[in-house]
Amino acid sequence: MIAPPLRRLRDLPDFEVATGQPDVRGWTVRGAEGKPLGHVYELIIDPEALKVRYLDIELDAQNARSSHETHILLPIGVAALDADDDNVFVPGLSQASVKYYPPYVELQITREYEDAMLRALGKTPAVGDFYDRSSYDAGAFYTR
Numbered sequence: 777m778i779a780p781p782l783r784r785l786r787d788l789p790d791f792e793v794a795t796g797q798p799d800v801r802g803w804t805v806r807g808a809e810g811k812p813l814g815h816v817y818e819l820i821i822d823p824e825a826l827k828v829r830y831l832d833i834e835l836d837a838q839n840a841r842s843s844h845e846t847h848i849l850l851p852i853g854v855a856a857l858d859a860d861d862d863n864v865f866v867p868g869l870s871q872a873s874v875k876y877y878p879p880y881v882e883l884q885i886t887r888e889y890e891d892a893m894l895r896a897l898g899k900t901p902a903v904g905d906f907y908d909r910s911s912y913d914a915g916a917f918y919t920r
Contacts, residue, residue: 782829782885785819793819797918803862805833805855808870813839816864820849820885822907828852828914829907831864832880839871845879853913854897868897 785791785801793799800816807813813835820830830849840846856865869877878892891901899911910916 781823782820783823784832785821785828788821788823791821791823798857798859800831800857800862800864803864805831805850805864805866807865807874808867810865811871812836813866813869813871813874817847825907827907827912828917829912830885831855832882835874839874841875841879847880847882848874848877849880849885849893851893851897851911852917853909853911854899855917857917868899 785793801818803816805813805815814833816831817834818832819828820832821827822829830851833848833850835846835848837846850866850869854866854868856867857863858865873896877896878889887906890906894901894911897911899909906912
């Protein structure tokens with residue numbers, strides 16, 4: 777099953793980060809231990825819903841599975857901001873567990889891939905309205 781048409785923010789010239797919200801691209805992503813895993817490379821948008829659904833994370837070399845599998849996607853609601861120090865914290869990932877997280881191949885997002893991401897984060901795969909769950913709550917992400 778195919779997910780709704782999701783797009784990179786950079787590919788949507790009429791879209792921008794909401795006024796008053798930080799643009800987290802380039803921010804350091806830290807796992808459960810507080811150690812860096814990589815940085816936010818891009819925001820993945822659902823243009824129909826006008827919402828950020830995922831953070832595209834470029835992993836540091838020591839955290840990547842291989843030289844070809846350097847990116848992962850994180851549902852927006854599983855992370856928390858530290859706007860004072862430009863960090864994004866992901867309590868559900870560690871330096872050990874990120875190596876088993878499903879790698880992201882740019883813009884090939886299926887429901888099966890989304891379910892695999894949720895399972896890797898210890899979340900239950902979706903039933904019903906897929907994005908109507910805390911894992912995709914952008915409000916929680918921006919207010920933490």
